[in-house]
Amino acid sequence: MSDVLQTPQITRQAEYAASSTQDSSRSRVEIIGVRHHSPACARLVAQRIRDSRPDWVLIEGPADFNPRLDELFLPHTLPLAIYSFCSAGELLHRALWSPFADYSPEWQALQVGRECGAQLAFIDLPAWHDAFADISNRYADVNDSEQERLASAYEAELGRQLGIEGRDALWDHLFESSTSSSSDLAELSARLRQYFINLRGTDPGSASNQAREQMMARWIAWAAQQGQEGQQQNRVLVVCGGYHAPMLAQLWPSIEPDIRQDSAAPATPDLHESIAGVSDGSIASTVATGSYLLPYTGKRLDAFHGYASGMPSPAFQQAVWESGLQQAGTQLLQGMMQRLRQKKLPASTADLLAIHVRTQALARLRGHVQPLRNDWLDALAGSLVRDALDAPLPWTYRGPLRRGTDPVLVEIMDVLAGDQAGQLAPGTPLPALLHAVSSELLALDLQPPFSESRNITLALLDEADRGKSRVLHRLAILQIPGFKRLSGPNWAMSGERSEQWQLSHPLEQQAALIEAAIYGATLADAAIARLAEQLAHSHGASALAQLLNRAAQAGLPAFSPGLLSRLHEAISSESRFEVLGQPLAITHGLYRHGHELGMADAPALLELLQLTLDRLLWLAEVHGSVSAQDSNAHLAAWQALRLLLRDAQASTGLPLGELPITRALAVCQRKARHPQAAPLSRGAALGCLLSVAHDDQQQADDIHSAIALLSALPPAALGDALQGLLALARHELIHVPAFIATLRQLVSALDEADFIQALPALRAAFAWLPSFERGELAQQILHLLGSTASPRTLTAPLTGLDAETLARHSWREKQAVAVLGSWGLK
Known part of the structure; x- marks a missing residue:
């Protein structure tokens, strides 16, 4: 195994190894590189602290949290995390999590370090520093693309030589089988050191990693120089991510600290000089920062739920930490079988025996003294999955489960994620x-x-x-x-x-x-800031109108002025008729009831309403087809226009009554008559005219126009035009005998092929009628046919098949009868 881990990085290896030898100038400093949330690394850290009893235990973590380290020793229930944030007005929001579980090496360093009387300190940069601008998890395995590339290349080659597929399987094989014995921990320490030397290679790291490592190196150099007068220098043990360890071993001896015994700890970088935008003055807002402990859950820790760091399957890792590998596998297997039986999935006693046999066989085949996580998982998949897989085994990749994952595997991964939930101790400071x-x-x-x-x-x-x-x-x-x-x-x-x-x-x-x-510190301020953040990433009139609607529902008028300005720009440049329906409806509703909602800027809303109406009418003059996916939005835009015109007609003498009603009606008339307009648009425009007609004669004329429109259209367009009419004017049309009679005649005149083609659109049209009105329509159809049957005979479902399927089968039956007839068969 050691031969596989060896590489030519002799210089870096020597520098890192020297950090733990006993006969060099660096013998007072021991750097332990770890993988975050690794039970094996946690055991190693705890044992090394107990054995060496250092004066200082330095831990990769937010240095600005050091004055509040005592909060971590309250009687919390793990997992938990240090949540750090930084905000400056609407332009800057950063958040960073530093999670801890019982089996986290950093947590064990804290607990055992205090138990042994060591001084404790976090030594990494604060979360608000630009080094974390694109990082949401301090304990991520990799923080940038270059680091990911190097790590993937090295691990892929190592896995190829060892015949192991997957980063997690490789890690388990190399490190997680170690026990707590002194010899095993010594071998584990040597392997980890060599592994991380090879992983880092000669890579200097990204700018953010370099900044972090400079900060950590200063802390190490400072702590190594501290001690009582006349005594030797301090013994220092450092716990950090393995990627950083080789570079820290090289960096810290080159730091020239103030060697005075009373010198202060390394200073935290200046807040305003460490944030791009604040340092150059482009962000003028006051910068607010804070850190709080928050309860975490096992599922948030799980790599299969998107967590960027540490070990997958938190429940399994917790069981390993508490009971060891053998007991962990048995306990989790029992939990999995119970879950599968609850979900009525295959989990028999014979399956249980098969899983045990497969697990032991796989462990021996792979050279594992005790079965590892992947041995159990591969055995479970081999014993319980009966069908071919439509997605890879979940433990062979990182991230959320992929679509098509077998239900048995979904449940297994959920059991492995666990249901652990952290809880903060009483008295923990809260924001x-x-x-x-x-x-x-x-x-x-x-x-x-x-x-x-x-x-x-x-x-x-x-x-x-x-x-x-x-x-x-x-x-x-x-x-x-x-x-x-x-x-x-x-x-x-x-x-x-x-x-x-x-x-x-x-x-x-x-x-x-x-x-x-x-x-923010209050609910209203926080909601406004959250909306402002969404506003910065929202584009298009529809998305901005939704924000305006949410602000109105939440009663946040202070948020509106900037949004209204953005909406002006978006509406002025909008090129699709369908998109403007929602902004028109929302703006109209807010204008009518803005004072009731606390949005008192009615003149601004009226101006926006006028702009939206003008743009909508302009786009309505453009003729073209309407796609199926846009049909509902298209009709919603016509409905919003209809409601506004009705309201404007009833607002004579008021500002709303000054809207261009005459122009809008003229646009509707041109749209309804234009032969190149989409049938859906023509029907909707005519329905809008019917709905806003102000006298009986005009309504009668519009009804006659509706009948003429349906009669003139080809069968394929009949349903679309009818859908537009009923969506806008069903109240005006459903009780008109001449309209119903014409509609019945047109449908009855369709041959089989035309009927099948028109049926989906006709069904969509009649879907606009509530059940009561559908019953009334059925009653009128039966009356025209001279039938005394109940309307239920037309509205009740006849079979489990849909209408289109029945129509197609009927047509095919008639075709078959015709073919038989041509051969003289009846």
């Missing part, structure tokens, strides 16, 4: 936002229950309930778990008068509120 939210929920009687969920119904026209709705919508903007909207209006003022919410208290709620502190 102001969490306290503010708790106070608001208490004052409004919206506290989620700790046991079962509860549902509430809010009357949106009641001021007290409207206030509750705004708070809940603000929590939804921040994506806080436990506040789920079950029903209610999609638009801020759509006419619906109530909404339902489900309140609960999931384990993730506290963590989500702590993480949301990056946006």
Whole structure:
């Protein structure tokens, strides 16, 4: 094995190895490179601290958290994480997690270091430094593409030589089979050292890694020089990611620290000089930073759920840490079999025996003294998966499970992820936002229950309930778990008068509120900042209108001015008719009820409404086909126009009444008559005219036009035109005998082929009729046919097949009868 790990990196190897020899000038410093969340590395770190009893234990972690290290020793339930954030107005939001589990080497360094009386310190850069600008996880295995390329190349070659596929399987094979015996730990230490030397090679690292390593090297050099007067220099043990270890061994002796015994620890870089945009003045806002402990979960740690660092299958790693490899496999196997039986998936006693036999056989074949994680998993797959796989085995890659993964494997991976959930100890400092939210929920009687969920119904026209709705919508903007909207209006003022919410208290709620502190100290401020962040990444009139709608639902008028300006630009450049329906509807609703929502900038909304209407009418003059996926949005745009025209007609003498109603009606008339316009558009335009007709004579003329339109269209276009008519004017048409009679005649005149072609669009058209109106239509059709049958005979489903399938089968049957008839067979 040692031959496989050897490479020509002799210089770097010597430098790193010297950090733990006992006869060199560096003998007071020991650097242990680890893989984050590795039980084997955690055992090694704990044992080395107990054996060497160093004066200082230095750990890769946020140096600005050092004054608050005592918080980590409160009686928490793991896993947990240090959550650090940095924000500056709308332009800068950074967040970084530093997670810990029982089997994390960093956690063991903290716990055993304090147990042995060592001084403890985190020695990495703070989370707000530019070195972490593109990193969300401090303990990621790789932090940049160059590091990933080097690591992948080395591990691929090592795996090829050893005949092992996959990074995690390779790591387990090389390191995780070590026991706690002194000889095994000594061999583990040597292997880790050689492995990380080869992994890093001569790569100087990215700029961010270089900055971090300079900071850590300064800490090591400083700690090595500390000690009481007349005594030897301090013994220092360093725990860091293995990628950094070889470079730190080379860097720290070259640092020239202040060797005075009372010299201060290395200073944290200046906040304003370490953030691009702040240092050059392009970000003028005050920079806010903070770090808090937050509860974590096993699933968030799991590499198969997207976590960028450490060991996969947290429940398995926890069991290994607590009980050892053999017991861990047996315990997890029992849990898996129970889960599979609960899900009614194959898991018999014979399967259990087969899994044990396969696991032991695979372990021996691969040279493992005890079965490793992959031995168990491969045996499970071989014993329980009956069919060919549509996706790779989940443990052969990183990231979320791929589509097509066998259900048995999905359940196995979920059991391995575990259901561990961290919990903060009482008295742990929490951000102001969490306290503010708790106070608001208490004052409004919206506290989620700790046991079962509860549902509430809010009357949106009641001021007290409207206030509750705004708070809940603000929590939804921040994506806080436990506040789920079950029903209610999609638009801020759509006419619906109530909404339902489900309140609960999931384990993730506290963590989500702590993480949301990056946006502000109060719920309103945080929601505004979150919307502003979304605004910076939103493009197009539809997406911006949705933000305006969410701001209105949450009662956040302070957010609106900048958004309205962006909407002006987006609407002015929009080239698709369908896209403008939603902005028109939202702007119209907010203008009519803006004061009720706290959005008092009605003149600005009226200006936006005029701009949107003008652009919509201009685009309506463009003739062309409407794709199937755009049909609903196309009709929604016509419906928004119809509602606005109705409102404008009823607002004579008011600003809304000054909208160009005459122009809009003229556009509808031209659209309805133009032969090159899409049938769906022609029907919708004519339906709009019918719906806003102000006298009986005009409505009669428009009904005659509707009949003429349907009669003049080819069978393939009949359903589309009817869909446009019913979507816009079903109330005006469904009770007109002449229209129903014409429609019946046109459908009856279709031959089999034309009927099958027109049927999907006809069904889509009649879907606009509620069940009661469909019954009325059926009654009129039966009356025209002279039948006394119940309307249910036409509206009730006859079989389990859909109408298109029945029509096709009927047509094919008639074709077959015709062929038989041509041969004289009846």
